[in-house]
Amino acid sequence: MTSTATISDVAKMAGVSIKTVSRVVNNEPNVRANTRELVNQAIVELSYKPSLAARGLAGGRSFLIGLLYDNPSDSFLVELQRGILRACREKHYGLALCPAFSKSTDVKTDILDWIRATQPDGVILSPPLSDNMDVIDALRATGLKFVSVSSAGTGHGPAVHIDEAEAARQMTHHLIETGHRRLGFVKGPLDHACTRLRYEGFCAAMSAAGIAVDNTLVAGGNFHFESGVEAAEKLLSGASRPTAIFASNDDMAAGVMHVAHRKGLSIPGDLAVAGFDDTPMSRQFWPGLSTVRQPVEMIGEMATERLMAEIQRAKKENGLHEAETPDGSSNSEILSFELMLRASTLG
Amino acid sequence: MTSTATISDVAKMAGVSIKTVSRVVNNEPNVRANTRELVNQAIVELSYKPSLAARGLAGGRSFLIGLLYDNPSDSFLVELQRGILRACREKHYGLALCPAFSKSTDVKTDILDWIRATQPDGVILSPPLSDNMDVIDALRATGLKFVSVSSAGTGHGPAVHIDEAEAARQMTHHLIETGHRRLGFVKGPLDHACTRLRYEGFCAAMSAAGIAVDNTLVAGGNFHFESGVEAAEKLLSGASRPTAIFASNDDMAAGVMHVAHRKGLSIPGDLAVAGFDDTPMSRQFWPGLSTVRQPVEMIGEMATERLMAEIQRAKKENGLHEAETPDGSSNSEILSFELMLRASTLG
DNA sequence: ACCGTCATTGACAGCGCTGTCAATAAGCGT
DNA sequence: ACGCTTATTGACAGCGCTGTCAATGACGGT
Numbered sequence: 235m236t237s238t239a240t241i242s243d244v245a246k247m248a249g250v251s252i253k254t255v256s257r258v259v260n261n262e263p264n265v266r267a268n269t270r271e272l273v274n275q276a277i278v279e280l281s282y283k284p285s286l287a288a289r290g291l292a293g294g295r296s297f298l299i300g301l302l303y304d305n306p307s308d309s310f311l312v313e314l315q316r317g318i319l320r321a322c323r324e325k326h327y328g329l330a331l332c333p334a335f336s337k338s339t340d341v342k343t344d345i346l347d348w349i350r351a352t353q354p355d356g357v358i359l360s361p362p363l364s365d366n367m368d369v370i371d372a373l374r375a376t377g378l379k380f381v382s383v384s385s386a387g388t389g390h391g392p393a394v395h396i397d398e399a400e401a402a403r404q405m406t407h408h409l410i411e412t413g414h415r416r417l418g419f420v421k422g423p424l425d426h427a428c429t430r431l432r433y434e435g436f437c438a439a440m441s442a443a444g445i446a447v448d449n450t451l452v453a454g455g456n457f458h459f460e461s462g463v464e465a466a467e468k469l470l471s472g473a474s475r476p477t478a479i480f481a482s483n484d485d486m487a488a489g490v491m492h493v494a495h496r497k498g499l500s501i502p503g504d505l506a507v508a509g510f511d512d513t514p515m516s517r518q519f520w521p522g523l524s525t526v527r528q529p530v531e532m533i534g535e536m537a538t539e540r541l542m543a544e545i546q547r548a549k550k551e552n553g554l555h556e557a558e559t560p561d562g563s564s565n566s567e568i569l570s571f572e573l574m575l576r577a578s579t580l581g
Numbered sequence: 582m583t584s585t586a587t588i589s590d591v592a593k594m595a596g597v598s599i600k601t602v603s604r605v606v607n608n609e610p611n612v613r614a615n616t617r618e619l620v621n622q623a624i625v626e627l628s629y630k631p632s633l634a635a636r637g638l639a640g641g642r643s644f645l646i647g648l649l650y651d652n653p654s655d656s657f658l659v660e661l662q663r664g665i666l667r668a669c670r671e672k673h674y675g676l677a678l679c680p681a682f683s684k685s686t687d688v689k690t691d692i693l694d695w696i697r698a699t700q701p702d703g704v705i706l707s708p709p710l711s712d713n714m715d716v717i718d719a720l721r722a723t724g725l726k727f728v729s730v731s732s733a734g735t736g737h738g739p740a741v742h743i744d745e746a747e748a749a750r751q752m753t754h755h756l757i758e759t760g761h762r763r764l765g766f767v768k769g770p771l772d773h774a775c776t777r778l779r780y781e782g783f784c785a786a787m788s789a790a791g792i793a794v795d796n797t798l799v800a801g802g803n804f805h806f807e808s809g810v811e812a813a814e815k816l817l818s819g820a821s822r823p824t825a826i827f828a829s830n831d832d833m834a835a836g837v838m839h840v841a842h843r844k845g846l847s848i849p850g851d852l853a854v855a856g857f858d859d860t861p862m863s864r865q866f867w868p869g870l871s872t873v874r875q876p877v878e879m880i881g882e883m884a885t886e887r888l889m890a891e892i893q894r895a896k897k898e899n900g901l902h903e904a905e906t907p908d909g910s911s912n913s914e915i916l917s918f919e920l921m922l923r924a925s926t927l928g
Numbered sequence: 929a930c931c932g933t934c935a936t937t938g939a940c941a942g943c944g945c946t947g948t949c950a951a952t953a954a955g956c957g958t
Numbered sequence: 959a960c961g962c963t964t965a966t967t968g969a970c971a972g973c974g975c976t977g978t979c980a981a982t983g984a985c986g987g988t
Contacts, residue, residue, distance in 0.1 A: 238697055240974060251938045256976060264936055283697040287637035288974035291943045295976095296634060308655040308861070319680055328699060330675050333666055350585055350630035352675060459865050488865045495867035514655065515862050518806050518835045520842035587944060598968045603946060611966055635944035638973045642946095 239280035247276040259284055286328065290353070298328045299541060300354035302345060302363050304336045307457070307485060309513045310530055314360060314383065317534025325542055330354060336362050336425065342372045349376065356541045358534075361385045364393065365427040379544040381537045384528065385427050386566070392544065393566035394537040398428045401526045401571045402435025402480075403442075405508050408524070409478045410443045412579060414506060418451040418476035420465040420486050426457070432482045432510065451476050455486045462489020470497060470505075478506035478579070484513040484525055491519060491578070506579040512572075522576030529569050536567055586627035595623040606631055633675065637700075645675045646888060647701035649692060649710050651683045654804070654832060656860045657877055661707060661730065664881025672889055677701060683709050683772065689719045696723065703888045705881075708732045711740065712774040726891040728884045731875065732774050733913070739891065740913035741884040745775045748873045748918045749782025749827075750789075752855050755871070756825045757790045759926060761853060765798040765823035767812040767833050773804070779829045779857065798823050802833045809836020817844060817852070825853035825926070831860040831872055838866060838925070853926040859919075869923030876916050883914060 241259075245252045250269060257265050258273040265273075276282070290296040301318060303311060315329070322329050332348045334341050341363075349357070356379040363369050364382035370390045373380050382393040409417055419436050422429035433452075440447050450472060453465035462481055466489060469476060481487035487509030491501060499505045501521055509516055512527035588606075592599045597616060604612045605620040612620075623629070637643040648665060650658060662676070669676050679695045681688050688710075696704070703726040710716050711729035717737045720727050729740035756764055766783050769776035780799075787794050797819060800812035809828055813836060816823060828834035834856030838848060846852045848868055856863055859874035 238700075242974080252975080253938055253977095254936085257937090260976085266936065269936085281697070283694070285638070285700060285974055286698065287634045287643060287700070288943095289976075290634035291632070291638050291945085291973085292975040292977080294943075308659040311659055312655040315678065316680070319678060326698065328677050330677065331662065331666060333663070347628075347630065350628070351633065351673065353585075353632060353634065459861070485865075492865060492867050514806070515865070518832075518839060518862070519866070520839050589944080599945080600947095600968055601966085604967090607946085613966065616966080632944055635973090636946075638943085638975085639945040639947080641973075 238285075239282045241282070241284065243280055244273065244276045244282050247280065248273045295355050295545075296353045297326065298330050298352065298354045299538065300330050300332050300349070300352060300357035301360070302332045302334055302357055302369075303360040304334050304341075304363050306360055307483070307511065307513060309515075310384075310511065311360075313530040314534040317531035317536075318358065318538045320531075321535045321538035321542070327355075327538075327542070332357075334363060336366050336369070341366070342368050345369060346372055346376070349378065354378070355545050356380060358383060358537050358541060359385070361428065362423070362425040364390070365425060379541060379548055381541045381544070382566075383533050383537045384530070386431055392540055394533050394540060394569065395566060396528050396533075396569050396571040398431035399435035399438065401528075401573075402432040402482075402510070403439045404435075404573055405510070405524070405526055406436045406439035406480060407442070408573065408575065409480060409506060409508060409579060410439060410445070412478075412506065412581075414476075414478040415445055416448070416451065416474065416476045416478070417445070418453070418469045418479035419447075420453050420455045420462060420469075420479065420481040420490065422482040422486075423456040429482065436480060455482065457483050457485060459485045459489045459492075462486030463493055464489075466490040466493035470494070470499070476505070478502075478508070480508045482510055484509035484511045484516045484523060487523055487525070487578075488515060488519065491523070501578050502581065508579055512574050516574070516576070519578070521578050524573075524575045524577075524579040527572040527574050529571070533569060536569070540567065585632075586629040588629070588631065590627055591620065591623045591629050594627065595620045642702050642892075643700045644673065645677050645699065645701045646885065647677050647679050647696070647699060647704035648707070649679045649681055649704055649716075650707040651681050651688075651710050653707055654830070654858065654860060656862075657731075657858065658707075660877040661881040664878035664883075665705065665885045667878075668882045668885035668889070674702075674885075674889070679704075681710060683713050683716070688713070689715050692716060693719055693723070696725065701725070702892050703727060705730060705884050705888060706732070708775065709770070709772040711737065712772060726888060726895055728888045728891070729913075730880050730884045731877070733778055739887055741880050741887060741916065742913060743875050743880075743916050743918040745778035746782035746785065748875075748920075749779040749829075749857070750786045751782075751920055752857070752871070752873055753783045753786035753827060754789070755920065755922065756827060756853060756855060756926060757786060757792070759825075759853065759928075761823075761825040762792055763795070763798065763821065763823045763825070764792070765800070765816045765826035766794075767800050767802045767809060767816075767826065767828040767837065769829040769833075770803040776829065783827060802829065804830050804832060806832045806836045806839075809833030810840055811836075813837040813840035817841070817846070823852070825849075825855070827855045829857055831856035831858045831863045831870060834870055834872070834925075835862060835866065838870070848925050849928065855926055859921050863921070863923070866925070868925050871920075871922045871924075871926040874919040874921050876918070879916060883916070887914065 241255050245255045258270050286297050359382045364385035384395045455461035455465050479490050490507050494505050509523050509525040512525045516523035516525045588602050592602045605617050633644050706729045711732035731742045802808035802812050826837050837854050841852050856870050856872040859872045863870035863872045
């Protein structure tokens with residue numbers, strides 16, 4: 235057990251008080267440049283790393299942020315984590331995971347328990363948790379800072395996301411432009427805010443092109459592969475099948491393609507297919523799946539930075555008027571998306 | 582800020598000393614059942630959750646385990662995390678992530694720095710980190726407990742994995758049994774121990790069937806889709822192409838299928854394809870990909886339990902002879918795998 | 929040189945919990 | 959009932975760090 239150097243070792247070595255070392259470590263002002271240098275040398279020399287536990291106990295911070303998620307797609311989760319971790323590393327923060335199940339009746343309790351045990355300084359909410367008012371309210375009641383990702387900040391606090399509706403509109407427009415008139419659409423689950431937005435984008439493009447949305451060509455889904463299969467079976471069995479199907483996410487689009495293959499329909503000849511998310515899979519399918527790319531990693535990174543900023547602010551204002559929710563912070567940051575057009579929609 | 586109840590609140594409410602509450606919380610012996618009950622009631626009543634930070638500081642433990650990984654497939658990582666988190670939740674442990682890059686020259690330093698800052702009670706190593714002797718040695722030098730997953734414990738300490746060679750042998754056997762004689766194989770990257778094992782299994786089955794391995798039908802890869810594409814282009818361009826290709830993992834198998842489709846080869850008619858890992862994708866492809874299912878989630882769970890046990894043991898023996906590495910612990914646990922045979926190899 | 933002001937530094941008291949060790953209660957044998 | 963062993967409990971001192979506040983040093987003006 236290579237005993238790690240403590241702050242007092244550093245203090246001794248640099249010939250200053252413990253508190254001064256603390257100041258240097260925390261980048262606080264009012265330390266003479268000369269002294270700061272001395273301390274930094276000692277820190278490097280001893281390869282001193284402050285103990286998170288002690289800092290947390292003493293300072294009331296845990297230097298941990300939480301990621302609350304409910305079974306998103308693997309690649310979404312991993313990309314998001316990557317972004318968050320990158321931002322964390324810079325700020326010397328740690329990331330703790332809290333898987334939750336929004337369907338369960340006591341998500342709220344589960345999450346609160348986890349928060350009490352872990353005591354993160356803030357949390358990042360991913361959909362559909364970020365669209366769950368129960369959770370949002372509970373979180374707000376704790377006073378803990380949070381930021382939502384990939385979820386249109388419906389006034390639920392700060393959020394980082396893309397313009398979902400516009401993305402769906404553009405993809406639909408692309409389909410129409412390619413010559414399709416009978417478009418099918420597979421919706422996502424109702425508890426995701428993006429379900430509505432993506433559908434709105436679809437409708438907007440249709441109406442702009444003067445095509446009426448045929449309700450028999452709109453199917454419900456839950457973002458999983460199997461629901462894409464079911465939706466496709468329904469949509470493709472009707473008398474007048476669509477010539478293109480836009481699924482609200484890639485997993486469901488994969489289900490649609492699976493069914494099309496099984497039915498012997500060629501893609502895109504007999505049926506064009508589009509998805510949403512640009513999972514790695516969409517590149518690997520044959521034919522490649524046209525989809526919308528969200529900069530998920532960047533979203534994670536920005537959300538984390540935003541969260542850190544909130545935490546900072548909260549710490550400073552601490553003890554003052556204790557303003558509940560400074561509503562000015564409800565604004566969200568909107569990142570740009572990218573249409574990835576591949577063989578599944580291109581002749 | 583709903584101020585969280587502290588241990589002394591509980592003690593007051595239960596009418597016992599702080600220390601007794603601590604005993605109950607930590608499940609220590611020598612507390613009368615009656616007293617224990619009293620304390621538990623107070624704990625529930627106040628919905629008390631011990632502070633990780635304080636426990637860590639005082640007890641010298643952090644109640645955190647680390648997961649060190651280097652860019653594995655998304656689904657592998659997510660499944661592994663799921664298993665680990667399940668085990669963690671039971672034991673009230675937290676999980677901290679440490680992405681590392683084994684290609685980088687200072688993986689070792691990166692990891693050590695991370696460990697110093699985070700101070701986990703133990704870490705789980707996933708491939709290829711678990712096969713990197715530099716890392717293993719550095720870890721061992723710190724005295725920190727670790728467990729490897731999905732990596733044949735080549736004597737590098739405890740590990741949890743499947744019998745990779747046997748799995749590959751069985752899959753190869755299946756291919757041979759289906760009538761194939763000209764089998765292609767796509768290897769994984771050299772820094773993964775499983776690369777060798779899977780290849781050995783392949784060779785074993787071939788030799789058992791009396792078929793010589795044709796080196797022109799063995800290609801190298803790196804577990805990524807693109808390398809599968811390259812390998813397939815090489816293997817399928819030769820004069821006498823194989824009638825089946827076994828890729829060491831699903832991503833590369835996806836690459837093989839992609840190329841086959843592009844070349845107009847029907848699967849499995851013109852070419853049978855098999856993979857390894859049973860990523861969700863393998864079910865979704867058309868046709869479904871035959872593959873080997875590792876119980877990744879279970880591996881994560883068992884590795885975590887194993888790690889906890891090691892930590893326990895270390896804690897008890899603490900202060901005694903300080904035996905460096907009780908080599909009896911180098912044994913590994915072997916879980917069973919499952920052959921998932923789907924349309925890509927079945928007529 | 930003298931005072932006010934601000935920048936710099938350190939002494940000290942905890943943060944909430946656990947380990948140690950001593951104190952007390954409970955059993956048990958005779 | 960007495961003396962002994964063992965089970966149960968609590969008092970107390972930190973763990974390594976930060977916040978508070980008081981002490982010291984530096985600097986500018988007169």
